[in-house]
Amino acid sequence: MLPHNTYRLASREPTWKGVYRNLRLAILNLEIAPDTRLNEVKLAAALGVSRTPLREALSRLEMDGLIGAAKGGGYIVTDPRENLADAYHLRAALEGYGVRLAAENISAGQIAQLRENVEANRRIELADTRGRAALNAEFHQILIMASRSPRLLQTYNNLREWIMTDEDMSLHSDESCRQFVHEHDLIVSALEMRDGDMADRVMRLHLRRARDLLLEGKGRAAAPADRELPAA
Amino acid sequence: MLPHNTYRLASREPTWKGVYRNLRLAILNLEIAPDTRLNEVKLAAALGVSRTPLREALSRLEMDGLIGAAKGGGYIVTDPRENLADAYHLRAALEGYGVRLAAENISAGQIAQLRENVEANRRIELADTRGRAALNAEFHQILIMASRSPRLLQTYNNLREWIMTDEDMSLHSDESCRQFVHEHDLIVSALEMRDGDMADRVMRLHLRRARDLLLEGKGRAAAPADRELPAA
DNA sequence: ACACTGAATACTGTATACAATACGATTCGA
DNA sequence: TCGAATCGTATTGTATACAGTATTCAGTGT
Structure with missing residues (x-):
């Protein structure tokens, strides 16, 4: 064992943050078995x-x-799939109340941004799942920010990476896409x-429609953890 | 300096949890200046x-x-009053959507519990702020649990201690108390x-009424985060 | 055969030692 | 006199050593 000078030099970001991100993704991608x-x-x-x-x-x-x-003591990883519907x-809850607040607080500029986003979403091709995911994320992001509630934004951000993966977009059919854009509109x-x-109701x-489509698409199949980290 | 065996024996609970609670209360009670x-x-x-x-x-x-x-690096304490309205x-958001779910999922037993709680809240004396706080906490707790959403419950629990302190109850007048119980009913x-x-609407x-009363009662820094400048 | 008790073990919770950076003060130069 | 650069100090981030508890497994008794 080295004494204890295995330092990573020139790191502007704390180590635990990288560890946090890695583990987060590993859990969400089922690389660590639930x-x-x-x-x-x-x-x-x-x-x-x-x-x-690590503990941090x-x-x-x-x-x-x-x-x-x-x-x-210690921790057990939860199954992100089980909690998906719940998430x-x-x-x-967050976005419903969020748009309610947004209706009071949104600025003209933000509305313009949203209109632009919807237009872009109308024109984008179906195959570009990554682009569609980005547009979708942007749309909801603007909405939450328009609510002008830092707490709502923070809680939402914690959830975002969890439930909005790019691959989810690949499930959408051409028709459901149009429908989603229409709802955005x-x-x-x-x-x-x-x-x-x-706004809340819509x-x-x-x-709800997005969730149903997602759960139906993913089914219960989802191959659990083939490539492992230390399974321990 | 003692060697390093200043251990607290027979402690079933981790030390950091007590530290967490103490600091939390100290910040909320403004014992530590923002x-x-x-x-x-x-x-x-x-x-x-x-x-x-401590770091934990x-x-x-x-x-x-x-x-x-x-x-x-390091931390700066935020002003809990500034964030209170936001919280x-x-x-x-959580409870509004929570009761919506509860309307679908609540059991007969839980409804009975709620009725009992409301009855107890009707009979309790105004001076018993601690008892009223407990009843109030129980009411909302049952509701959130009735929503059958672990994630909602968890997020709510994080917030609970923050916004529902015993002292807040002391602000209520006899009339507002009756009104609150009526709303529960x-x-x-x-x-x-x-x-x-x-249920959501109520x-x-x-x-909202509880919040307004609280902010007004606490007086200082009652600046509502609602009407902020239309930033960008 | 099963239950209960005991020690060994493994792992978490806590303390402390050390490294590196950020901030401030002081000094030197223009 | 003001600014910039450099050194010193204070404080955080990380590593490791240590204490204590929970778990497990072996052994014995009923």
């Missing part, structure tokens, strides 16, 4: 860091709900009319 | 713990939004009728 109990020393060794920044990352992953506290509920119109109630419907 | 930069070594010394569990606590406080990252927005009725729409109104 229900596995995380062994801190082995994980730290596998990631090439000490236990301290784990602490935050727990607050994100991606891992849960095990009895007798959409949280999303609907409806929401913007509701906001223009400052009708928070309508948003909930929109998300 | 905008203070937290010095880890001094804080650790003051609390009688080492930096490790700080990490979570940051995710709660009670402290923010400072430039060049109520998040709460309204309305919500339960809406749930009995499985009218999620109405809940949002209920929380």
Whole structure:
């Protein structure tokens, strides 16, 4: 063992942050099998860091709900698929109330941005899933920011990477895409009319449809964890 | 300096959790001035713990939004009063959508529990602020649990201690108390009728009234985060 | 054969030591 | 006198050593 000077020089970003991102993605991509109990020393060794920044990352992953506290200490990774439908509920709560607030607070510039986004979404080709995902993410991002609630934004951001993956977009058919764009359009119109109630209703419907399509598309298939990290 | 065996024996609960609670309360009660930069070594010394569990606590406080990252590392305590109105927005989002789900999923037993709670709240004396706070917390807790969404429950629990302090109850007048109980009663009725729409509406109104009363009562820094400058 | 008890073990929680950076003060130069 | 650069200090980020508890497995008794 080296003394303890295995420092990473010239790192502007804390180590634990990178660890956090890596683990987060690993869990969401099922590279770490659900229900596995995380062994801190082995994980730290596998990631090439000490236990301290690892624990910092784990602490935050727990607050994100991606891992849960095990009895007798330590953590157990949760199954992100099980919680997917549930996560959409949280999303609907945030965005539904978010557009309600947005109807009161949105600026003319933001409405213009939304209109532009919808137009771009109309013109984009079906095959460009990555572009569609970006547009979709942007749309909802603008909405949440228009609510002018930092807390809502923060909570939403925690969820975003979880539920909005690029691959999800590949499931959409040409028709459902048009329908989604239409719903986006409806929401913007509701906001223009400052009708928070309508915006909320359409948003909930929109998300519900998106969720159903997603769950149906993914089915229950989803190959669990073939390539592993330390399965431990 | 003691060697390093200043251990707290027979502690079933991690040290950092107590630190977390203490700091949380200290910040919410303004015992630590907002905008203070937290010095880890001094804080650790003051609390009688080492930096490790302290940092664990700080990490979570940051995710709660009670402290923010400072430039060049470290943390700065945020002003809980500034974020209080905003926190109520998040709460309204969670509980509004929560009762909507509850209208679909609530069990007969839970409805009975709610009725009982409302009855107890009718009979309780005004002076018993602690009891009223407990009843109020229980009411909303049951509702969120009735939504059968673990994620909603978790997010709500993070918020609960923040916005529902015992002292807040002392602000209520006899009349506003009766009004609040009446609103609780309305919500339960809406749930009995499985009218999620109405439950949502009443809940949002209920929380909005509670928030206004709270901000007005606390007086200072009652600046509503609602009407901010139309930024960009 | 099963249950209960005990020690060994493995792993988490905590403390402390060390490295590196960011900030401030002081000094030198223009 | 003001500005810039450099050194010193203070504070965070990381690594590791240590203490304590939970789990597991072996052994014995009923």
